[in-house]
Amino acid sequence: MFSKRSKQLFNEYILLFLIVALGAVLRSYDVFGKSLWIDEVFSVNVSDPNNSLSEVFHLTVEDVHPPFYQILLWLVFHVFDYGERVGRVLSVVFSVALLPAIYCLGKKLFNNRVGTIAALLSAVNFVFIALARDTRSYSLLVLLVVISFLFFFRLVERKNAKAVLFYAFVASLLVNTHYFGFFPVMTQFVLLLYFSIRAGIDKRLLVAGGAAGMFVLFSLMPLLSYVLINLKRTDTWIQKPNEDFLIEVFVLLFGNLSVVMLCGMFMVLALAKLLVLPDRSDSLKVLLLWWFLGFTVAWLRSLFFTPILSFRNMIVFMPVVIVFVSFGFNLVRDDFVRWMLLVFVCVMSVSFYLMSPDYSKLRIEQDLRSPVKKIIEEARNIPVYGNSVYSDYLKILGSPVRVAPYEKLVAELKGHNTPHCFYILDIDQLRDYSDQLDVKVVEKVEYQKSSIALLRSNGAQGCESVALTDK
Numbered sequence: 001m002f003s004k005r006s007k008q009l010f011n012e013y014i015l016l017f018l019i020v021a022l023g024a025v026l027r028s029y030d031v032f033g034k035s036l037w038i039d040e041v042f043s044v045n046v047s048d049p050n051n052s053l054s055e056v057f058h059l060t061v062e063d064v065h066p067p068f069y070q071i072l073l074w075l076v077f078h079v080f081d082y083g084e085r086v087g088r089v090l091s092v093v094f095s096v097a098l099l100p101a102i103y104c105l106g107k108k109l110f111n112n113r114v115g116t117i118a119a120l121l122s123a124v125n126f127v128f129i130a131l132a133r134d135t136r137s138y139s140l141l142v143l144l145v146v147i148s149f150l151f152f153f154r155l156v157e158r159k160n161a162k163a164v165l166f167y168a169f170v171a172s173l174l175v176n177t178h179y180f181g182f183f184p185v186m187t188q189f190v191l192l193l194y195f196s197i198r199a200g201i202d203k204r205l206l207v208a209g210g211a212a213g214m215f216v217l218f219s220l221m222p223l224l225s226y227v228l229i230n231l232k233r234t235d236t237w238i239q240k241p242n243e244d245f246l247i248e249v250f251v252l253l254f255g256n257l258s259v260v261m262l263c264g265m266f267m268v269l270a271l272a273k274l275l276v277l278p279d280r281s282d283s284l285k286v287l288l289l290w291w292f293l294g295f296t297v298a299w300l301r302s303l304f305f306t307p308i309l310s311f312r313n314m315i316v317f318m319p320v321v322i323v324f325v326s327f328g329f330n331l332v333r334d335d336f337v338r339w340m341l342l343v344f345v346c347v348m349s350v351s352f353y354l355m356s357p358d359y360s361k362l363r364i365e366q367d368l369r370s371p372v373k374k375i376i377e378e379a380r381n382i383p384v385y386g387n388s389v390y391s392d393y394l395k396i397l398g399s400p401v402r403v404a405p406y407e408k409l410v411a412e413l414k415g416h417n418t419p420h421c422f423y424i425l426d427i428d429q430l431r432d433y434s435d436q437l438d439v440k441v442v443e444k445v446e447y448q449k450s451s452i453a454l455l456r457s458n459g460a461q462g463c464e465s466v467a468l469t470d471k
Contacts, residue, residue, distance in 0.1 A: 012112055016119060020099045023123035026353065027092045027132040032085055035369035036396070038389050040087070040135040045392040047073040049082055061226040064233070068176040069137035083396060084369075087135030094139035095132030099123055101146045106323050108153055109283040110330065117326035118319075120342060121263075124349040126255035127311075127318060130362050137178050142315045144174040145184045149286070152188045155212065156195055159204040168215035176219060179230070179308075180316045183294025189213060191289060238307040241299065249314050252361055253321060255352040259345050266328025267321065273331060291320045311361040367448035368393050371425050374445065374452050375401055382454075385409040386425030413439065420456065421463035427453040 036044065046059045047070050060070040073087055080086045099119045106115030122128055131138040151167040171188070174181040192209035196202045220227070254260045274284040295317055302309040332338040359365055372393045375384055384390075384403045391403040406429060412418045418439070427444065428451070442463045444453040456463040 012116065015116060016100060016103055019103075019116070019119045019123050020096060023099045023119075024092070024096045026124065026129050026350065027095050031088050031092060031133050034133070034365075035367045036084055036135065036393065037364045037366050037368065039363070041368065041389050041392050041396065043070065043073065043135045043137075044082075044084070044087055044396050046070050047077055047087075048395070049074060049077045057222075061223060064179075064230055065137070066176045066178060066181075066223060068173055069140055069178075072140070073135070083398070084135075088133060091134060091136070091139040092132050094143045095128055098128065098139070098143045098146060101143060101150070102319055102322065104150055105146050105319065106326055108150065109286065109323060110280070110327055114323070114326045114330045117329050117342065118322050120346065121322050121326060122319075124346050124353075125253065125318075125322070126349065126353055126357065127253050127315065127362065129353055130359055131312065131315065134363060136312075138312055138315050141174070141178045141181060142319065144170060144177055144181065145316050146319055148174050148184060148188065149290075152191070155208055156192070156205065159202075159208045164208050164211050164215075168212040171212065171216050172219035175216060176223070178313075178316075179227075180294075180298070180313045183297065184290060184316055185216065186297075187290050187293050190293060191286060194285075234306050236306055236308070238302070238310050240307045241302050241309045245309065248361075249311060250321070252311055253318055254349070255357060256348040259348045259352075262341070262345065263325045263328075266331075267324045268328075269331060270324045270328035274327070287320050287323060291317050365448060367450050370447045371445075371450050371452040372397060372399075375399070375403075375423065375425075383419050383422040384425065385422060387429070390425050418457050422455055424453045424455055426451055427455075 042063070046056055046063075051059070051074070053071065053074070056070050056074045057067045060067040073090065076086060076090055099122055102122050103115040103119040106118035108115075128139075128142070131142075148167070148170045151163070151170050155163040155167040157163075171185045175185055189209065192205065192212075196205045196209065250264065251257070251260050254263050274280050277284075298309050298313075301307075329338055329342060332341065368389065372390055375390075375394065376397065376399045384401060385406055385408065386403045388403065388405065394401050394403065403425065406424075409418070409422070409424070421442075427441070439455045439457055442454040442456050444451060454463060
């Protein structure tokens with residue numbers, strides 16, 4: 001009834017469906033368990049549906065980021081509820097969509113098996129899972145990187161207006177999502193130039209590439225002045241990378257050390273094999289240039305100018321590693337041995353993820369939610385002082401309570417004009433003023449890198465009746 005080819009495709013798609021389902025389960029597991037951290041609070045606050053589109057644009061680009069993700073999140077908040085959860089669900093959706101996309105990438109560069117292995121490795125990958133649980137742009141960023149290469153290949157092959165339009169549209173979204181999106185697009189245009197001239201001048205491809213380039217540049221016009229400003233910036237939280245940076249990235253990508261060693265071995269095997277396979281030279285060129293061009297520019301800028309290389313930003317290069325490693329596993333001829341190795345990788349990767357791994361290279365592990373919920377439940381119109389991030393979190397949770405800045409509290413204390421009872425969020429932030437503050441701590445509750453304290457002005461009475469309770 002069905003041809004052998006039809007049955008083979010059916011089996012491949014069933015396997016891909018199971019891989020996508022596995023990836024969805026891993027990304028969705030306890031996705032709301034952790035508090036938003038400070039960068040997530042920024043994203044959710046900027047995309048507040050009460051903000052105008054102009055406000056979303058300016059708040060984003062003036063901070064340093066291109067605006068597409070924040071505008072998309074703003075639109076999603078208009079359709080669904082505004083709060084903690086919707087943004088994380090959106091990131092999970094993007095990260096799950098990455099799995100069929102990277103399957104198509106591996107299939108395009110090599111074959112179906114490489115695509116399937118790439119999807120499987122991505123489904124259990126620690127970095128992809130971790131960033132899928134953040135209301136940030138990284139899951140969208142890596143998805144657009146992979147899709148942009150798929151449309152890039154289509155442009156090179158077809159060279160028609162439709163291919164130009166699709167590629168240019170995706171590339172424009174990519175560069176407007178994150179500044180590290182410039183590196184894959186830069187790689188693609190270098191490859192377009194190379195493919196246009198390597199066997200004589202291919203005028204159609206040159207024209208197609210030029211048209212796509214004009215489209216992408218036009219999409220950047222509203223950002224141009226901000227791009228120039230950001231190129232001159234020297235202030236950054238990112239540290240200069242050390243000589244072990246790439247090793248740390250590889251270890252972070254695969255998490256478990258046994259998986260790191262196994263995947264490292266297969267990556268070396270893949271590179272060695274591809275160097276002597278003339279029919280795969282274009283695939284090798286694409287992958288190597290994708291990695292080396294963007295990374296080299298970012299590395300040199302980070303060493304000699306302003307550091308821009310962070311572990312999160314490296315996500316634009318991680319599909320290269322995944323595809324190389326997948327090709328290495330593909331070289332194992334015995335199906336049973338290959339799948340035994342892949343099952344081992346999956347088991348070790350999933351167990352690593354479930355055993356409370358260290359997220360410190362990808363996010364600040366800080367519980368902002370618990371003290372905010374304490375304020376909502378127990379403040380009873382008592383003034384609250386702290387960092388503005390807590391006011392933003394209170395707004396996200398729908399509370400009318402707002403947090404006054406520390407500076408206001410210090411001024412009030414010096415002027416002996418404070419309320420009898422008040423709360424301070426993260427009281428350690430005021431340690432430089434501890435000798436000047438004429439107050440008594442009634443009670444303090446500690447959380448993960450955060451705290452809430454109830455204080456009483458000296459001479460005041462009655463604060464004990466509203467003391468914090470640890471619910």
